[in-house]
Amino acid sequence: MSTYLSEETQVTDAAVSTRLSSLDTLESEAIHIIREVVAEFEKPALLFSGGKDSVVMLHLATKAFWPGKVPFPVLHVDTGHNFPEVIDFRDRTVERLGLKLVVGSVQEFIDRGELAERADGTRNPLQTVPLLDAIQQNKFDAVFGGGRRDEDKARAKERILSLRDEFGQWDPRNQRPELWNLYNGRHTVGQHVRAFPISNWTELDIWRYIERENIELPGLYYAHEREVFARDGMWRAVGEVSQPLPHEEVITKTVRYRTVGDMSCTGAVESDAFTVADVVVEVAASTLTERGATRADDRISEAAMEDRKKDGYF
Amino acid sequence: MTTEALLPGDLETALPTTLFRFATAGSVDDGKSTLVGRLLHDSKAILADTLDAVARTSADRGFGGDKGGIDLALLTDGLRAEREQGITIDVAYRYFATDRRSFILADCPGHVQYTKNTVTGASTADAVVVLIDARKGVLEQTRRHLSVLQLLRVAHVIVAVNKIDLVDFSESVFRDIEADVQQVGRELGLGSDGISDLLVVPVSALDGDNVVERSERTPWYTGPALLEVLETLPAADELESHLESFRFPVQLVIRPQGALAPDAVAAGLDVEAYRDYRAYAGQITEGSVKVGDKVSVLTPGQSPRTTTVAGIDFAGKSLDEAAAPQSVAIRLADEFDVARGDTIAAAGTVREASADLYAALCWLSPKPLREGQKVLVKHGTRTVQALVRSVSGKLDLASFKLEGASSLELNDIGHAQLRLAAPLPLENYLHHRRTGAFLVIDPLDGNTLAAGLVKDHPGDHEDERYSI
Ligand SMILES: Nc1nc2c(ncn2[C@@H]2O[C@H](COP(=O)(O)OP(=O)(O)O)[C@@H](O)[C@H]2O)c(=O)[nH]1
Ligand SMILES: [Mg+2]
Numbered sequence: 214m215s216t217y218l219s220e221e222t223q224v225t226d227a228a229v230s231t232r233l234s235s236l237d238t239l240e241s242e243a244i245h246i247i248r249e250v251v252a253e254f255e256k257p258a259l260l261f262s263g264g265k266d267s268v269v270m271l272h273l274a275t276k277a278f279w280p281g282k283v284p285f286p287v288l289h290v291d292t293g294h295n296f297p298e299v300i301d302f303r304d305r306t307v308e309r310l311g312l313k314l315v316v317g318s319v320q321e322f323i324d325r326g327e328l329a330e331r332a333d334g335t336r337n338p339l340q341t342v343p344l345l346d347a348i349q350q351n352k353f354d355a356v357f358g359g360g361r362r363d364e365d366k367a368r369a370k371e372r373i374l375s376l377r378d379e380f381g382q383w384d385p386r387n388q389r390p391e392l393w394n395l396y397n398g399r400h401t402v403g404q405h406v407r408a409f410p411i412s413n414w415t416e417l418d419i420w421r422y423i424e425r426e427n428i429e430l431p432g433l434y435y436a437h438e439r440e441v442f443a444r445d446g447m448w449r450a451v452g453e454v455s456q457p458l459p460h461e462e463v464i465t466k467t468v469r470y471r472t473v474g475d476m477s478c479t480g481a482v483e484s485d486a487f488t489v490a491d492v493v494v495e496v497a498a499s500t501l502t503e504r505g506a507t508r509a510d511d512r513i514s515e516a517a518m519e520d521r522k523k524d525g526y527f
Numbered sequence: 528m529t530t531e532a533l534l535p536g537d538l539e540t541a542l543p544t545t546l547f548r549f550a551t552a553g554s555v556d557d558g559k560s561t562l563v564g565r566l567l568h569d570s571k572a573i574l575a576d577t578l579d580a581v582a583r584t585s586a587d588r589g590f591g592g593d594k595g596g597i598d599l600a601l602l603t604d605g606l607r608a609e610r611e612q613g614i615t616i617d618v619a620y621r622y623f624a625t626d627r628r629s630f631i632l633a634d635c636p637g638h639v640q641y642t643k644n645t646v647t648g649a650s651t652a653d654a655v656v657v658l659i660d661a662r663k664g665v666l667e668q669t670r671r672h673l674s675v676l677q678l679l680r681v682a683h684v685i686v687a688v689n690k691i692d693l694v695d696f697s698e699s700v701f702r703d704i705e706a707d708v709q710q711v712g713r714e715l716g717l718g719s720d721g722i723s724d725l726l727v728v729p730v731s732a733l734d735g736d737n738v739v740e741r742s743e744r745t746p747w748y749t750g751p752a753l754l755e756v757l758e759t760l761p762a763a764d765e766l767e768s769h770l771e772s773f774r775f776p777v778q779l780v781i782r783p784q785g786a787l788a789p790d791a792v793a794a795g796l797d798v799e800a801y802r803d804y805r806a807y808a809g810q811i812t813e814g815s816v817k818v819g820d821k822v823s824v825l826t827p828g829q830s831p832r833t834t835t836v837a838g839i840d841f842a843g844k845s846l847d848e849a850a851a852p853q854s855v856a857i858r859l860a861d862e863f864d865v866a867r868g869d870t871i872a873a874a875g876t877v878r879e880a881s882a883d884l885y886a887a888l889c890w891l892s893p894k895p896l897r898e899g900q901k902v903l904v905k906h907g908t909r910t911v912q913a914l915v916r917s918v919s920g921k922l923d924l925a926s927f928k929l930e931g932a933s934s935l936e937l938n939d940i941g942h943a944q945l946r947l948a949a950p951l952p953l954e955n956y957l958h959h960r961r962t963g964a965f966l967v968i969d970p971l972d973g974n975t976l977a978a979g980l981v982k983d984h985p986g987d988h989e990d991e992r993y994s995i
Contacts, residue, residue: 235546244854276842281783399973
């Protein structure tokens with residue numbers, strides 16, 4: 214025992230200098246999780262929206278399997294209310310990496326009468342049904358998501374491998390303990406697992422990583438001029454599905470998006486961050502969370518995310 | 528964080544460089560959530576909209592009576608039921624950074640499932656903060672928590688004597704509690720076993736004394752504030768990595784056989800040179816490795832095969848060396864058949880794989896463990912069937928005594944012997960926090976039943992302290 218002690222104190226100084234940076238540690242952890250899921254599941258898929266978190270996820274996957282191809286398809290739940298440049302980015306990325314793209318369409322469910330448009334016109338909460346349908350149809354047993362625990366207080370309770378029942382539901386009171394770096398992905402027929410390899414990343418980590426790795430993103434993450442109008446305390450883009458009401462004045466502003474989702478409920482922020490380095494500085498100095506700043510759907514109630522997640526949302 | 532305080536140049540030097548993981552433990556109402564909220568609040572990790580929401584809810588519930596104020600616990604109690612009942616149900620993870628470090632914090636609830644939550648939080652933690660209510664002192668629950676942390680070999684245990692405001696910042700109250708804590712530490716070997724250290728800090732989570740900054744209201748306390756402690760302690764991998772021999776459980780084989788990544792090819796990858804590429808992907812769990820090192824490949828049921836490391840690759844870069852916890856892909860000089868579940872280790876540093884597993888089990892499931900039961904054991908990247916041959920006792924965590932037992936129930940920690948369907952390269956948890964750890968899984972529903980710590984023989988490590 215006592216010899217062990219003296220050995221330990223001697224090496225401490227040397228070890229400090231070689232420690233990985235926090236970004237490298239997070240990257241390493243994420244790649245370990247991605248590889249575990251690929252090794253232990255039969256049919257994984259990665260949720261890919263073209264949003265920054267899913268773009269980082271895909272980048273991590275390319276690093277995990279280099280020089281081989283990313284060994285799973287990507288799944289996009291299309292609200293039909295997308296920013297056209299994001300869809301374009303999605304298609305180019307899929308093409309560049311030689312991936313298979315599976316699309317679950319909210320519009321098709323609405324057209325078939327299996328989903329009803331909400332009174333507020335927001336389609337983010339409607340994604341759950343097409344998502345679960347795509348998982349079932351394609352027999353995906355693991356679905357990678359870019360969810361981060363710092364995004365929301367319900368997400369802060371989510372496991373890295375999170376079991377979903379036959380109905381895709383999350384039971385926050387009955388989660389498996391997650392110990393060391395040993396992930397338990399066992400599931401029975403009909404159940405599936407959501408995997409969140411970047412659980413421990415913050416928004417700032419994501420941006421610093423995008424900067425460091427020189428990762429391409431849809432242009433709307435950077436400052437650009439856009440026709441907008443004010444609603445619910447945020448700037449909404451003028452578009453097919455987001456039209457100003459008569460009293461809402463349309464003006465041109467220099468804005469950028471902190472999240473990209475359903476165009477009808479995602480707001481832009483005024484910004485002069487034209488480059489990724491500008492964005493890193495802006496995010497580091499921000500006094501609002503990304504969801505609080507830009508997501509109308511999360512402002513509905515204190516537990517909006519928890520309720521959606523229990524039903525099977527991302 | 529204000530905009531003018533952060534210029535691009537400052538940011539470069541201000542960016543946190545390393546990660547530190549810690550967890551909180553304590554009984555219900557000791558103030559864990561308040562402390563976590565205070566750390567987040569005072570380190571400015573809480574953004575305005577979140578704080579507004581919490582302030583509104585605090586006011587709605589009449590927090591602080593006429594005095595008002597913000598219930599900082601609401602910052603971590605994220606589930607609806609938690610906020611309604613004012614308790615923490617499940618481990619919540621929180622993130623904050625100072626200019627020295629990025630922190631990952633696990634707020635572990637202290638009620639009925641305390642062992643489960645403490646074991647979970649402690650398994651990945653570099654440090655654990657145990658709370659004590661200054662009015663109550665060291666309770667049976669405190670002894671249990673410290674006992675679990677000692678078993679799990681947490682490198683740093685910090686005891687925060689909270690609510691020091693409610694005992695009028697009394698030095699004598701603090702000193703008595705401190706002495707009691709050190710006494711328990713001695714009984715357990717905590718802080719004197721060469722693995723862990725034990726620190727005691729007086730705090731008021733509610734008012735912020737000694738949380739981020741040293742308080743003038745405790746002039747008799749000359750030690751660092753809690754956050755200063757967390758910023759300066761060495762992380763577990765700093766302490767461990769260079770002491771240990773290289774261990775690398777193989778996760779999968781990267782063998783594109785022509786199916787090369789189109790983006791890599793477009794970027795100029797030599798397609799011919801990579802046609803027969805074959806590398807073993809994994810995360811280094813312990814130690815470090817260099818190109819040219821002699822390594823052994825450990826495959827259950829076979830004797831170790833020795834070869835050398837031909838290359839260490841990571842996403843298009845060739846590395847000369849790599850260390851825990853890096854994820855890499857390793858190429859070997861000889862064409863062995865290597866698969867998921869095998870371990871690559873520094874040659875000559877591993878003992879024989881064994882199918883007899885002696886372990887301490889932290890039982891985490893409402894389904895009890897019985898002798899004769901069939902379970903699955905997940906160790907590294909391999910899962911094997913196992914038979915529970917015997918349960919040889921359970922620990923009384925408060926008295927540190929070993930009691931006779933033939934089954935284990937939820938929150939029990941006991942000793943068991945298992946027979947594995949295939950031999951595994953097991954190592955003593957005492958010196959190997961990764962390769963000495965395993966999960967016990969229910970083959971029927973797939974749930975995790977227990978956290979397992981490998982022992983060398985039935986009378987190993989903690990028995991030295993747990994008298995019979
Ligand atoms: N006076 C005082 N009250 C505190 C302090 N820390 C926590 N409390 C109160 O103790 C109660 C329990 O705190 P909470 O953080 O929910 O405890 P937990 O169950 O350990 O998470 C709450 O009413 C807190 O406001 C402290 O340092 N001083
Ligand atoms: Mg609490």
